[in-house]
Amino acid sequence: MxxxxxxxxxxxxxxxxxxxxxxxxxxxxxxxxxxxxxxxxxxxxxxxxxxxxxxxxxxxxxxxxxxxxxxxxxxxxxxxxxYLLNLSGYTNATDFINSTLNKRNRKNLNSKTNRLHENHNISSQVFFGSIDKQEYDRIFEDFYKLLNARFKKKKMYNRYLPNWNDLQASTFQKIQDRNASLHVIYDNSNPIAITLNFHLNDIVFSHIQTYDMNYSKYNMGDISMVHHIEWLINNHISIFDLSMGKTYYKEKWSNHTxxxxxxxxxxxxxxxxxxxxxxxxxxxxxxxxxxxKNIIGKLFMFDKLIYTYKSKVVKQ
Incomplete structure:
Protein backbone atom coordinates (compact mmCIF):
# COMPACT_ATOMS: atom_id res chain seq x y z
CA MET A 1 0.00 0.00 0.00
CA TYR A 83 -20.08 1.40 16.72
CA LEU A 84 -21.04 2.75 20.13
CA LEU A 85 -23.65 2.68 22.85
CA ASN A 86 -25.07 6.10 23.59
CA LEU A 87 -26.31 5.74 27.17
CA SER A 88 -27.47 9.34 27.55
CA GLY A 89 -30.95 9.50 29.04
CA TYR A 90 -31.01 5.91 30.33
CA THR A 91 -31.36 5.39 34.07
CA ASN A 92 -30.82 1.63 34.14
CA ALA A 93 -29.61 -1.28 32.01
CA THR A 94 -33.09 -2.77 31.61
CA ASP A 95 -34.39 0.32 29.81
CA PHE A 96 -31.45 0.32 27.42
CA ILE A 97 -31.74 -3.41 26.71
CA ASN A 98 -35.49 -3.17 26.09
CA SER A 99 -35.02 -0.31 23.64
CA THR A 100 -32.05 -1.86 21.80
CA LEU A 101 -32.53 -5.63 21.66
CA ASN A 102 -35.51 -7.30 20.02
CA LYS A 103 -37.77 -9.67 21.94
CA ARG A 104 -35.99 -12.80 20.70
CA ASN A 105 -32.54 -11.49 21.72
CA ARG A 106 -33.82 -10.43 25.14
CA LYS A 107 -35.34 -13.86 25.74
CA ASN A 108 -32.12 -15.59 24.67
CA LEU A 109 -30.03 -13.28 26.87
CA ASN A 110 -32.14 -14.01 29.95
CA SER A 111 -32.05 -17.75 29.29
CA LYS A 112 -28.26 -17.86 28.87
CA THR A 113 -27.71 -15.67 31.94
CA ASN A 114 -29.93 -17.85 34.11
CA ARG A 115 -28.22 -21.04 32.92
CA LEU A 116 -24.77 -19.60 33.58
CA HIS A 117 -25.67 -18.70 37.16
CA GLU A 118 -27.42 -22.02 37.77
CA ASN A 119 -24.46 -24.08 36.57
CA HIS A 120 -21.57 -21.99 37.92
CA ASN A 121 -20.54 -19.82 40.85
CA ILE A 122 -20.50 -16.49 39.02
CA SER A 123 -19.31 -13.14 40.31
CA SER A 124 -17.95 -9.99 38.69
CA GLN A 125 -15.72 -7.09 39.59
CA VAL A 126 -14.64 -3.82 38.03
CA PHE A 127 -11.14 -2.59 38.82
CA PHE A 128 -11.14 1.18 38.44
CA GLY A 129 -9.07 3.45 40.67
CA SER A 130 -7.33 0.67 42.57
CA ILE A 131 -6.18 -2.91 42.09
CA ASP A 132 -3.76 -5.15 43.96
CA LYS A 133 -0.61 -5.67 41.87
CA GLN A 134 -0.57 -9.41 42.45
CA GLU A 135 -4.21 -9.75 41.36
CA TYR A 136 -3.52 -7.47 38.40
CA ASP A 137 -0.65 -9.65 37.18
CA ARG A 138 -2.73 -12.80 37.64
CA ILE A 139 -5.62 -11.34 35.62
CA PHE A 140 -3.29 -10.23 32.82
CA GLU A 141 -1.71 -13.68 32.70
CA ASP A 142 -5.16 -15.26 32.30
CA PHE A 143 -6.12 -12.47 29.89
CA TYR A 144 -3.22 -13.37 27.60
CA LYS A 145 -3.95 -17.10 27.73
CA LEU A 146 -7.65 -16.66 26.92
CA LEU A 147 -7.00 -14.18 24.11
CA ASN A 148 -4.23 -16.29 22.61
CA ALA A 149 -6.35 -19.47 22.71
CA ARG A 150 -9.31 -17.73 21.11
CA PHE A 151 -7.31 -16.33 18.18
CA LYS A 152 -5.48 -19.62 17.67
CA LYS A 153 -8.83 -21.31 17.26
CA LYS A 154 -9.94 -18.59 14.82
CA LYS A 155 -6.54 -18.86 13.06
CA MET A 156 -6.24 -15.11 13.04
CA TYR A 157 -3.41 -12.76 13.94
CA ASN A 158 -3.97 -10.52 16.97
CA ARG A 159 -2.03 -7.27 16.99
CA TYR A 160 -1.96 -6.98 20.79
CA LEU A 161 -0.43 -10.33 21.74
CA PRO A 162 3.15 -9.65 20.49
CA ASN A 163 3.38 -6.51 22.68
CA TRP A 164 1.50 -7.88 25.67
CA ASN A 165 4.28 -7.19 28.19
CA ASP A 166 4.32 -3.50 27.23
CA LEU A 167 0.54 -3.29 27.53
CA GLN A 168 0.62 -4.97 30.94
CA ALA A 169 3.41 -2.69 32.17
CA SER A 170 1.68 0.51 31.08
CA THR A 171 -1.90 -0.25 32.14
CA PHE A 172 -1.48 -0.83 35.88
CA GLN A 173 -0.90 2.85 36.70
CA LYS A 174 -3.66 3.90 34.31
CA ILE A 175 -6.13 1.85 36.36
CA GLN A 176 -4.85 3.50 39.54
CA ASP A 177 -5.27 6.90 37.90
CA ARG A 178 -8.80 6.06 36.70
CA ASN A 179 -7.77 6.28 33.06
CA ALA A 180 -8.41 2.57 32.48
CA SER A 181 -10.50 -0.24 33.95
CA LEU A 182 -10.64 -4.02 33.94
CA HIS A 183 -14.05 -5.71 33.91
CA VAL A 184 -13.77 -9.32 35.02
CA ILE A 185 -16.38 -12.09 35.32
CA TYR A 186 -15.30 -15.01 37.52
CA ASP A 187 -16.37 -18.61 37.93
CA ASN A 188 -15.27 -19.17 41.52
CA SER A 189 -11.87 -17.44 41.40
CA ASN A 190 -11.14 -18.09 37.70
CA PRO A 191 -11.62 -15.25 35.19
CA ILE A 192 -13.87 -16.39 32.35
CA ALA A 193 -14.46 -13.01 30.65
CA ILE A 194 -12.11 -10.03 30.74
CA THR A 195 -12.38 -6.59 29.15
CA LEU A 196 -9.80 -3.80 29.17
CA ASN A 197 -11.30 -0.34 28.75
CA PHE A 198 -9.84 3.16 28.60
CA HIS A 199 -11.58 6.26 29.92
CA LEU A 200 -11.90 9.84 28.69
CA ASN A 201 -14.27 11.78 30.94
CA ASP A 202 -17.78 10.64 29.92
CA ILE A 203 -16.53 8.15 27.31
CA VAL A 204 -15.31 4.58 27.83
CA PHE A 205 -13.40 2.95 24.98
CA SER A 206 -13.57 -0.85 24.76
CA HIS A 207 -10.03 -1.83 23.81
CA ILE A 208 -9.64 -5.61 24.23
CA GLN A 209 -12.09 -8.25 25.36
CA THR A 210 -12.01 -12.01 25.46
CA TYR A 211 -13.58 -14.96 27.23
CA ASP A 212 -12.97 -18.60 28.08
CA MET A 213 -14.15 -20.64 25.08
CA ASN A 214 -15.37 -23.38 27.43
CA TYR A 215 -18.23 -20.97 28.24
CA SER A 216 -19.10 -20.12 24.63
CA LYS A 217 -22.57 -21.66 24.91
CA TYR A 218 -23.56 -18.90 27.33
CA ASN A 219 -22.76 -16.02 24.93
CA MET A 220 -20.31 -14.46 27.36
CA GLY A 221 -19.95 -11.32 25.24
CA ASP A 222 -23.62 -10.51 25.78
CA ILE A 223 -23.49 -11.25 29.51
CA SER A 224 -20.37 -9.11 29.86
CA MET A 225 -22.12 -6.30 28.00
CA VAL A 226 -24.99 -6.29 30.50
CA HIS A 227 -22.47 -5.98 33.34
CA HIS A 228 -20.83 -3.11 31.49
CA ILE A 229 -24.06 -1.21 30.86
CA GLU A 230 -25.09 -1.45 34.51
CA TRP A 231 -21.71 -0.16 35.68
CA LEU A 232 -21.49 2.57 33.04
CA ILE A 233 -24.92 4.00 33.79
CA ASN A 234 -24.31 3.87 37.55
CA ASN A 235 -21.07 5.78 37.00
CA HIS A 236 -22.64 8.41 34.71
CA ILE A 237 -20.80 7.37 31.55
CA SER A 238 -22.53 8.59 28.39
CA ILE A 239 -20.66 6.74 25.63
CA PHE A 240 -19.37 3.16 25.41
CA ASP A 241 -17.32 3.07 22.22
CA LEU A 242 -16.85 -0.38 20.62
CA SER A 243 -14.69 1.13 17.87
CA MET A 244 -14.25 -0.27 14.35
CA GLY A 245 -14.83 -3.74 12.95
CA LYS A 246 -18.27 -4.79 11.75
CA THR A 247 -19.56 -7.77 13.74
CA TYR A 248 -22.99 -9.14 14.58
CA TYR A 249 -22.27 -8.49 18.26
CA LYS A 250 -21.53 -4.79 17.72
CA GLU A 251 -24.48 -4.25 15.41
CA LYS A 252 -26.78 -5.95 17.94
CA TRP A 253 -25.74 -3.84 20.93
CA SER A 254 -24.96 -0.47 19.37
CA ASN A 255 -27.60 2.21 19.12
CA HIS A 256 -25.34 4.60 17.21
CA THR A 257 -23.15 3.98 14.16
CA LYS A 293 -18.07 -5.01 -1.36
CA ASN A 294 -16.88 -7.53 1.29
CA ILE A 295 -13.75 -8.25 -0.75
CA ILE A 296 -11.50 -6.98 2.03
CA GLY A 297 -12.58 -8.16 5.47
CA LYS A 298 -14.57 -11.18 4.34
CA LEU A 299 -13.27 -12.71 1.13
CA PHE A 300 -9.74 -11.40 1.73
CA MET A 301 -8.79 -11.18 5.44
CA PHE A 302 -5.38 -9.71 6.26
CA ASP A 303 -5.33 -11.07 9.82
CA LYS A 304 -5.83 -14.62 8.59
CA LEU A 305 -3.10 -14.19 5.98
CA ILE A 306 -0.67 -12.83 8.58
CA TYR A 307 -1.48 -15.73 10.94
CA THR A 308 -0.88 -18.27 8.16
CA TYR A 309 2.39 -16.61 7.16
CA LYS A 310 3.73 -16.41 10.71
CA SER A 311 2.73 -20.02 11.37
CA LYS A 312 4.74 -21.15 8.35
CA VAL A 313 7.75 -19.07 9.41
CA VAL A 314 7.71 -20.63 12.90
CA LYS A 315 7.60 -24.16 11.44
CA GLN A 316 10.62 -23.53 9.18
Missing part, protein backbone atom coordinates in the same frame (compact mmCIF):
# COMPACT_ATOMS: atom_id res chain seq x y z
CA UNK A 2 1.43 3.34 -1.08
CA UNK A 3 0.77 5.29 2.12
CA UNK A 4 2.35 2.56 4.28
CA UNK A 5 5.35 1.93 2.05
CA UNK A 6 6.42 5.50 1.40
CA UNK A 7 4.79 7.70 4.05
CA UNK A 8 5.39 6.36 7.56
CA UNK A 9 4.62 9.61 9.36
CA UNK A 10 1.22 8.89 10.79
CA UNK A 11 -0.76 8.41 13.98
CA UNK A 12 -3.92 6.52 14.96
CA UNK A 13 -5.98 9.20 16.63
CA UNK A 14 -8.55 7.03 18.41
CA UNK A 15 -5.85 4.95 20.11
CA UNK A 16 -3.62 7.93 20.91
CA UNK A 17 -6.54 9.83 22.41
CA UNK A 18 -8.06 7.08 24.54
CA UNK A 19 -4.95 5.15 25.54
CA UNK A 20 -2.51 8.01 26.07
CA UNK A 21 -4.57 11.23 26.08
CA UNK A 22 -2.51 12.54 23.17
CA UNK A 23 -3.26 13.85 19.68
CA UNK A 24 -1.15 15.13 16.82
CA UNK A 25 0.46 18.54 17.30
CA UNK A 26 -1.11 19.51 13.97
CA UNK A 27 -4.34 20.03 15.96
CA UNK A 28 -4.85 22.68 18.61
CA UNK A 29 -5.46 20.19 21.43
CA UNK A 30 -9.15 20.96 21.89
CA UNK A 31 -11.59 18.11 21.29
CA UNK A 32 -15.37 18.49 21.01
CA UNK A 33 -17.83 15.62 21.42
CA UNK A 34 -20.89 16.23 19.23
CA UNK A 35 -22.92 13.50 20.97
CA UNK A 36 -22.64 14.77 24.54
CA UNK A 37 -21.64 18.39 23.86
CA UNK A 38 -18.58 17.92 26.06
CA UNK A 39 -15.21 19.54 25.36
CA UNK A 40 -11.83 18.08 26.30
CA UNK A 41 -8.32 19.47 26.25
CA UNK A 42 -5.34 17.23 25.54
CA UNK A 43 -2.12 18.71 26.85
CA UNK A 44 0.19 16.03 25.52
CA UNK A 45 0.73 16.42 21.79
CA UNK A 46 2.56 14.07 19.43
CA UNK A 47 5.25 15.86 17.47
CA UNK A 48 3.87 15.81 13.94
CA UNK A 49 6.14 18.21 12.10
CA UNK A 50 6.15 17.30 8.45
CA UNK A 51 7.56 18.56 5.18
CA UNK A 52 5.50 16.56 2.72
CA UNK A 53 2.82 14.17 4.00
CA UNK A 54 1.40 13.31 7.42
CA UNK A 55 -1.61 11.02 7.90
CA UNK A 56 -3.90 11.03 10.93
CA UNK A 57 -5.81 7.75 10.90
CA UNK A 58 -9.00 6.58 12.60
CA UNK A 59 -10.73 9.83 13.48
CA UNK A 60 -14.29 9.25 14.81
CA UNK A 61 -16.69 11.72 13.24
CA UNK A 62 -18.44 12.40 16.53
CA UNK A 63 -15.28 14.25 17.54
CA UNK A 64 -14.33 17.65 16.16
CA UNK A 65 -10.67 18.61 15.80
CA UNK A 66 -9.34 21.95 14.60
CA UNK A 67 -5.94 22.30 12.91
CA UNK A 68 -3.53 24.46 14.89
CA UNK A 69 -2.69 26.47 11.78
CA UNK A 70 -5.69 27.71 9.81
CA UNK A 71 -3.58 27.56 6.67
CA UNK A 72 -2.74 23.88 7.12
CA UNK A 73 -4.27 21.84 4.33
CA UNK A 74 -5.52 18.29 4.54
CA UNK A 75 -7.75 15.92 2.60
CA UNK A 76 -10.49 14.17 4.58
CA UNK A 77 -11.23 10.61 3.45
CA UNK A 78 -14.20 8.56 4.66
CA UNK A 79 -13.32 5.07 5.89
CA UNK A 80 -15.03 2.29 7.85
CA UNK A 81 -17.86 2.42 10.38
CA UNK A 82 -17.55 2.56 14.14
CA UNK A 258 -20.51 6.55 13.28
CA UNK A 259 -17.80 6.92 10.64
CA UNK A 260 -14.02 7.02 10.77
CA UNK A 261 -12.04 9.47 8.67
CA UNK A 262 -8.41 9.86 7.68
CA UNK A 263 -6.81 13.30 7.47
CA UNK A 264 -4.00 13.53 4.90
CA UNK A 265 -1.96 16.63 5.68
CA UNK A 266 0.14 17.99 2.84
CA UNK A 267 2.40 20.90 1.99
CA UNK A 268 0.37 23.17 -0.26
CA UNK A 269 3.55 24.77 -1.58
CA UNK A 270 4.86 21.45 -2.91
CA UNK A 271 3.51 19.96 -6.14
CA UNK A 272 4.83 16.53 -5.12
CA UNK A 273 3.14 16.79 -1.74
CA UNK A 274 -0.20 17.78 -3.29
CA UNK A 275 -0.03 14.97 -5.85
CA UNK A 276 0.97 12.46 -3.16
CA UNK A 277 -2.01 13.45 -1.03
CA UNK A 278 -4.31 12.99 -4.00
CA UNK A 279 -2.91 9.54 -4.81
CA UNK A 280 -3.17 8.40 -1.18
CA UNK A 281 -6.76 9.64 -1.00
CA UNK A 282 -7.64 7.65 -4.11
CA UNK A 283 -5.95 4.55 -2.67
CA UNK A 284 -7.89 4.85 0.60
CA UNK A 285 -11.16 5.29 -1.27
CA UNK A 286 -10.41 2.16 -3.29
CA UNK A 287 -9.67 0.16 -0.14
CA UNK A 288 -12.93 1.29 1.41
CA UNK A 289 -14.82 0.40 -1.78
CA UNK A 290 -13.37 -3.12 -1.52
CA UNK A 291 -14.44 -3.30 2.13
CA UNK A 292 -17.95 -2.21 1.23
Missing amino acids: IHKLFFNKNSHLIFDLFLNKTISSLYNGKVSNALTQRNYTTKNLIDSDFKSIYITKDIPNYFTFTPKDANTKFKEVLQYNG YHFFYHIFYNKRSIISRLSARVIALELKLLQFLRN
Whole structure:
Protein backbone atom coordinates (compact mmCIF):
# COMPACT_ATOMS: atom_id res chain seq x y z
CA MET A 1 0.00 0.00 0.00
CA ILE A 2 1.43 3.34 -1.08
CA HIS A 3 0.77 5.29 2.12
CA LYS A 4 2.35 2.56 4.28
CA LEU A 5 5.35 1.93 2.05
CA PHE A 6 6.42 5.50 1.40
CA PHE A 7 4.79 7.70 4.05
CA ASN A 8 5.39 6.36 7.56
CA LYS A 9 4.62 9.61 9.36
CA ASN A 10 1.22 8.89 10.79
CA SER A 11 -0.76 8.41 13.98
CA HIS A 12 -3.92 6.52 14.96
CA LEU A 13 -5.98 9.20 16.63
CA ILE A 14 -8.55 7.03 18.41
CA PHE A 15 -5.85 4.95 20.11
CA ASP A 16 -3.62 7.93 20.91
CA LEU A 17 -6.54 9.83 22.41
CA PHE A 18 -8.06 7.08 24.54
CA LEU A 19 -4.95 5.15 25.54
CA ASN A 20 -2.51 8.01 26.07
CA LYS A 21 -4.57 11.23 26.08
CA THR A 22 -2.51 12.54 23.17
CA ILE A 23 -3.26 13.85 19.68
CA SER A 24 -1.15 15.13 16.82
CA SER A 25 0.46 18.54 17.30
CA LEU A 26 -1.11 19.51 13.97
CA TYR A 27 -4.34 20.03 15.96
CA ASN A 28 -4.85 22.68 18.61
CA GLY A 29 -5.46 20.19 21.43
CA LYS A 30 -9.15 20.96 21.89
CA VAL A 31 -11.59 18.11 21.29
CA SER A 32 -15.37 18.49 21.01
CA ASN A 33 -17.83 15.62 21.42
CA ALA A 34 -20.89 16.23 19.23
CA LEU A 35 -22.92 13.50 20.97
CA THR A 36 -22.64 14.77 24.54
CA GLN A 37 -21.64 18.39 23.86
CA ARG A 38 -18.58 17.92 26.06
CA ASN A 39 -15.21 19.54 25.36
CA TYR A 40 -11.83 18.08 26.30
CA THR A 41 -8.32 19.47 26.25
CA THR A 42 -5.34 17.23 25.54
CA LYS A 43 -2.12 18.71 26.85
CA ASN A 44 0.19 16.03 25.52
CA LEU A 45 0.73 16.42 21.79
CA ILE A 46 2.56 14.07 19.43
CA ASP A 47 5.25 15.86 17.47
CA SER A 48 3.87 15.81 13.94
CA ASP A 49 6.14 18.21 12.10
CA PHE A 50 6.15 17.30 8.45
CA LYS A 51 7.56 18.56 5.18
CA SER A 52 5.50 16.56 2.72
CA ILE A 53 2.82 14.17 4.00
CA TYR A 54 1.40 13.31 7.42
CA ILE A 55 -1.61 11.02 7.90
CA THR A 56 -3.90 11.03 10.93
CA LYS A 57 -5.81 7.75 10.90
CA ASP A 58 -9.00 6.58 12.60
CA ILE A 59 -10.73 9.83 13.48
CA PRO A 60 -14.29 9.25 14.81
CA ASN A 61 -16.69 11.72 13.24
CA TYR A 62 -18.44 12.40 16.53
CA PHE A 63 -15.28 14.25 17.54
CA THR A 64 -14.33 17.65 16.16
CA PHE A 65 -10.67 18.61 15.80
CA THR A 66 -9.34 21.95 14.60
CA PRO A 67 -5.94 22.30 12.91
CA LYS A 68 -3.53 24.46 14.89
CA ASP A 69 -2.69 26.47 11.78
CA ALA A 70 -5.69 27.71 9.81
CA ASN A 71 -3.58 27.56 6.67
CA THR A 72 -2.74 23.88 7.12
CA LYS A 73 -4.27 21.84 4.33
CA PHE A 74 -5.52 18.29 4.54
CA LYS A 75 -7.75 15.92 2.60
CA GLU A 76 -10.49 14.17 4.58
CA VAL A 77 -11.23 10.61 3.45
CA LEU A 78 -14.20 8.56 4.66
CA GLN A 79 -13.32 5.07 5.89
CA TYR A 80 -15.03 2.29 7.85
CA ASN A 81 -17.86 2.42 10.38
CA GLY A 82 -17.55 2.56 14.14
CA TYR A 83 -20.08 1.40 16.72
CA LEU A 84 -21.04 2.75 20.13
CA LEU A 85 -23.65 2.68 22.85
CA ASN A 86 -25.07 6.10 23.59
CA LEU A 87 -26.31 5.74 27.17
CA SER A 88 -27.47 9.34 27.55
CA GLY A 89 -30.95 9.50 29.04
CA TYR A 90 -31.01 5.91 30.33
CA THR A 91 -31.36 5.39 34.07
CA ASN A 92 -30.82 1.63 34.14
CA ALA A 93 -29.61 -1.28 32.01
CA THR A 94 -33.09 -2.77 31.61
CA ASP A 95 -34.39 0.32 29.81
CA PHE A 96 -31.45 0.32 27.42
CA ILE A 97 -31.74 -3.41 26.71
CA ASN A 98 -35.49 -3.17 26.09
CA SER A 99 -35.02 -0.31 23.64
CA THR A 100 -32.05 -1.86 21.80
CA LEU A 101 -32.53 -5.63 21.66
CA ASN A 102 -35.51 -7.30 20.02
CA LYS A 103 -37.77 -9.67 21.94
CA ARG A 104 -35.99 -12.80 20.70
CA ASN A 105 -32.54 -11.49 21.72
CA ARG A 106 -33.82 -10.43 25.14
CA LYS A 107 -35.34 -13.86 25.74
CA ASN A 108 -32.12 -15.59 24.67
CA LEU A 109 -30.03 -13.28 26.87
CA ASN A 110 -32.14 -14.01 29.95
CA SER A 111 -32.05 -17.75 29.29
CA LYS A 112 -28.26 -17.86 28.87
CA THR A 113 -27.71 -15.67 31.94
CA ASN A 114 -29.93 -17.85 34.11
CA ARG A 115 -28.22 -21.04 32.92
CA LEU A 116 -24.77 -19.60 33.58
CA HIS A 117 -25.67 -18.70 37.16
CA GLU A 118 -27.42 -22.02 37.77
CA ASN A 119 -24.46 -24.08 36.57
CA HIS A 120 -21.57 -21.99 37.92
CA ASN A 121 -20.54 -19.82 40.85
CA ILE A 122 -20.50 -16.49 39.02
CA SER A 123 -19.31 -13.14 40.31
CA SER A 124 -17.95 -9.99 38.69
CA GLN A 125 -15.72 -7.09 39.59
CA VAL A 126 -14.64 -3.82 38.03
CA PHE A 127 -11.14 -2.59 38.82
CA PHE A 128 -11.14 1.18 38.44
CA GLY A 129 -9.07 3.45 40.67
CA SER A 130 -7.33 0.67 42.57
CA ILE A 131 -6.18 -2.91 42.09
CA ASP A 132 -3.76 -5.15 43.96
CA LYS A 133 -0.61 -5.67 41.87
CA GLN A 134 -0.57 -9.41 42.45
CA GLU A 135 -4.21 -9.75 41.36
CA TYR A 136 -3.52 -7.47 38.40
CA ASP A 137 -0.65 -9.65 37.18
CA ARG A 138 -2.73 -12.80 37.64
CA ILE A 139 -5.62 -11.34 35.62
CA PHE A 140 -3.29 -10.23 32.82
CA GLU A 141 -1.71 -13.68 32.70
CA ASP A 142 -5.16 -15.26 32.30
CA PHE A 143 -6.12 -12.47 29.89
CA TYR A 144 -3.22 -13.37 27.60
CA LYS A 145 -3.95 -17.10 27.73
CA LEU A 146 -7.65 -16.66 26.92
CA LEU A 147 -7.00 -14.18 24.11
CA ASN A 148 -4.23 -16.29 22.61
CA ALA A 149 -6.35 -19.47 22.71
CA ARG A 150 -9.31 -17.73 21.11
CA PHE A 151 -7.31 -16.33 18.18
CA LYS A 152 -5.48 -19.62 17.67
CA LYS A 153 -8.83 -21.31 17.26
CA LYS A 154 -9.94 -18.59 14.82
CA LYS A 155 -6.54 -18.86 13.06
CA MET A 156 -6.24 -15.11 13.04
CA TYR A 157 -3.41 -12.76 13.94
CA ASN A 158 -3.97 -10.52 16.97
CA ARG A 159 -2.03 -7.27 16.99
CA TYR A 160 -1.96 -6.98 20.79
CA LEU A 161 -0.43 -10.33 21.74
CA PRO A 162 3.15 -9.65 20.49
CA ASN A 163 3.38 -6.51 22.68
CA TRP A 164 1.50 -7.88 25.67
CA ASN A 165 4.28 -7.19 28.19
CA ASP A 166 4.32 -3.50 27.23
CA LEU A 167 0.54 -3.29 27.53
CA GLN A 168 0.62 -4.97 30.94
CA ALA A 169 3.41 -2.69 32.17
CA SER A 170 1.68 0.51 31.08
CA THR A 171 -1.90 -0.25 32.14
CA PHE A 172 -1.48 -0.83 35.88
CA GLN A 173 -0.90 2.85 36.70
CA LYS A 174 -3.66 3.90 34.31
CA ILE A 175 -6.13 1.85 36.36
CA GLN A 176 -4.85 3.50 39.54
CA ASP A 177 -5.27 6.90 37.90
CA ARG A 178 -8.80 6.06 36.70
CA ASN A 179 -7.77 6.28 33.06
CA ALA A 180 -8.41 2.57 32.48
CA SER A 181 -10.50 -0.24 33.95
CA LEU A 182 -10.64 -4.02 33.94
CA HIS A 183 -14.05 -5.71 33.91
CA VAL A 184 -13.77 -9.32 35.02
CA ILE A 185 -16.38 -12.09 35.32
CA TYR A 186 -15.30 -15.01 37.52
CA ASP A 187 -16.37 -18.61 37.93
CA ASN A 188 -15.27 -19.17 41.52
CA SER A 189 -11.87 -17.44 41.40
CA ASN A 190 -11.14 -18.09 37.70
CA PRO A 191 -11.62 -15.25 35.19
CA ILE A 192 -13.87 -16.39 32.35
CA ALA A 193 -14.46 -13.01 30.65
CA ILE A 194 -12.11 -10.03 30.74
CA THR A 195 -12.38 -6.59 29.15
CA LEU A 196 -9.80 -3.80 29.17
CA ASN A 197 -11.30 -0.34 28.75
CA PHE A 198 -9.84 3.16 28.60
CA HIS A 199 -11.58 6.26 29.92
CA LEU A 200 -11.90 9.84 28.69
CA ASN A 201 -14.27 11.78 30.94
CA ASP A 202 -17.78 10.64 29.92
CA ILE A 203 -16.53 8.15 27.31
CA VAL A 204 -15.31 4.58 27.83
CA PHE A 205 -13.40 2.95 24.98
CA SER A 206 -13.57 -0.85 24.76
CA HIS A 207 -10.03 -1.83 23.81
CA ILE A 208 -9.64 -5.61 24.23
CA GLN A 209 -12.09 -8.25 25.36
CA THR A 210 -12.01 -12.01 25.46
CA TYR A 211 -13.58 -14.96 27.23
CA ASP A 212 -12.97 -18.60 28.08
CA MET A 213 -14.15 -20.64 25.08
CA ASN A 214 -15.37 -23.38 27.43
CA TYR A 215 -18.23 -20.97 28.24
CA SER A 216 -19.10 -20.12 24.63
CA LYS A 217 -22.57 -21.66 24.91
CA TYR A 218 -23.56 -18.90 27.33
CA ASN A 219 -22.76 -16.02 24.93
CA MET A 220 -20.31 -14.46 27.36
CA GLY A 221 -19.95 -11.32 25.24
CA ASP A 222 -23.62 -10.51 25.78
CA ILE A 223 -23.49 -11.25 29.51
CA SER A 224 -20.37 -9.11 29.86
CA MET A 225 -22.12 -6.30 28.00
CA VAL A 226 -24.99 -6.29 30.50
CA HIS A 227 -22.47 -5.98 33.34
CA HIS A 228 -20.83 -3.11 31.49
CA ILE A 229 -24.06 -1.21 30.86
CA GLU A 230 -25.09 -1.45 34.51
CA TRP A 231 -21.71 -0.16 35.68
CA LEU A 232 -21.49 2.57 33.04
CA ILE A 233 -24.92 4.00 33.79
CA ASN A 234 -24.31 3.87 37.55
CA ASN A 235 -21.07 5.78 37.00
CA HIS A 236 -22.64 8.41 34.71
CA ILE A 237 -20.80 7.37 31.55
CA SER A 238 -22.53 8.59 28.39
CA ILE A 239 -20.66 6.74 25.63
CA PHE A 240 -19.37 3.16 25.41
CA ASP A 241 -17.32 3.07 22.22
CA LEU A 242 -16.85 -0.38 20.62
CA SER A 243 -14.69 1.13 17.87
CA MET A 244 -14.25 -0.27 14.35
CA GLY A 245 -14.83 -3.74 12.95
CA LYS A 246 -18.27 -4.79 11.75
CA THR A 247 -19.56 -7.77 13.74
CA TYR A 248 -22.99 -9.14 14.58
CA TYR A 249 -22.27 -8.49 18.26
CA LYS A 250 -21.53 -4.79 17.72
CA GLU A 251 -24.48 -4.25 15.41
CA LYS A 252 -26.78 -5.95 17.94
CA TRP A 253 -25.74 -3.84 20.93
CA SER A 254 -24.96 -0.47 19.37
CA ASN A 255 -27.60 2.21 19.12
CA HIS A 256 -25.34 4.60 17.21
CA THR A 257 -23.15 3.98 14.16
CA TYR A 258 -20.51 6.55 13.28
CA HIS A 259 -17.80 6.92 10.64
CA PHE A 260 -14.02 7.02 10.77
CA PHE A 261 -12.04 9.47 8.67
CA TYR A 262 -8.41 9.86 7.68
CA HIS A 263 -6.81 13.30 7.47
CA ILE A 264 -4.00 13.53 4.90
CA PHE A 265 -1.96 16.63 5.68
CA TYR A 266 0.14 17.99 2.84
CA ASN A 267 2.40 20.90 1.99
CA LYS A 268 0.37 23.17 -0.26
CA ARG A 269 3.55 24.77 -1.58
CA SER A 270 4.86 21.45 -2.91
CA ILE A 271 3.51 19.96 -6.14
CA ILE A 272 4.83 16.53 -5.12
CA SER A 273 3.14 16.79 -1.74
CA ARG A 274 -0.20 17.78 -3.29
CA LEU A 275 -0.03 14.97 -5.85
CA SER A 276 0.97 12.46 -3.16
CA ALA A 277 -2.01 13.45 -1.03
CA ARG A 278 -4.31 12.99 -4.00
CA VAL A 279 -2.91 9.54 -4.81
CA ILE A 280 -3.17 8.40 -1.18
CA ALA A 281 -6.76 9.64 -1.00
CA LEU A 282 -7.64 7.65 -4.11
CA GLU A 283 -5.95 4.55 -2.67
CA LEU A 284 -7.89 4.85 0.60
CA LYS A 285 -11.16 5.29 -1.27
CA LEU A 286 -10.41 2.16 -3.29
CA LEU A 287 -9.67 0.16 -0.14
CA GLN A 288 -12.93 1.29 1.41
CA PHE A 289 -14.82 0.40 -1.78
CA LEU A 290 -13.37 -3.12 -1.52
CA ARG A 291 -14.44 -3.30 2.13
CA ASN A 292 -17.95 -2.21 1.23
CA LYS A 293 -18.07 -5.01 -1.36
CA ASN A 294 -16.88 -7.53 1.29
CA ILE A 295 -13.75 -8.25 -0.75
CA ILE A 296 -11.50 -6.98 2.03
CA GLY A 297 -12.58 -8.16 5.47
CA LYS A 298 -14.57 -11.18 4.34
CA LEU A 299 -13.27 -12.71 1.13
CA PHE A 300 -9.74 -11.40 1.73
CA MET A 301 -8.79 -11.18 5.44
CA PHE A 302 -5.38 -9.71 6.26
CA ASP A 303 -5.33 -11.07 9.82
CA LYS A 304 -5.83 -14.62 8.59
CA LEU A 305 -3.10 -14.19 5.98
CA ILE A 306 -0.67 -12.83 8.58
CA TYR A 307 -1.48 -15.73 10.94
CA THR A 308 -0.88 -18.27 8.16
CA TYR A 309 2.39 -16.61 7.16
CA LYS A 310 3.73 -16.41 10.71
CA SER A 311 2.73 -20.02 11.37
CA LYS A 312 4.74 -21.15 8.35
CA VAL A 313 7.75 -19.07 9.41
CA VAL A 314 7.71 -20.63 12.90
CA LYS A 315 7.60 -24.16 11.44
CA GLN A 316 10.62 -23.53 9.18
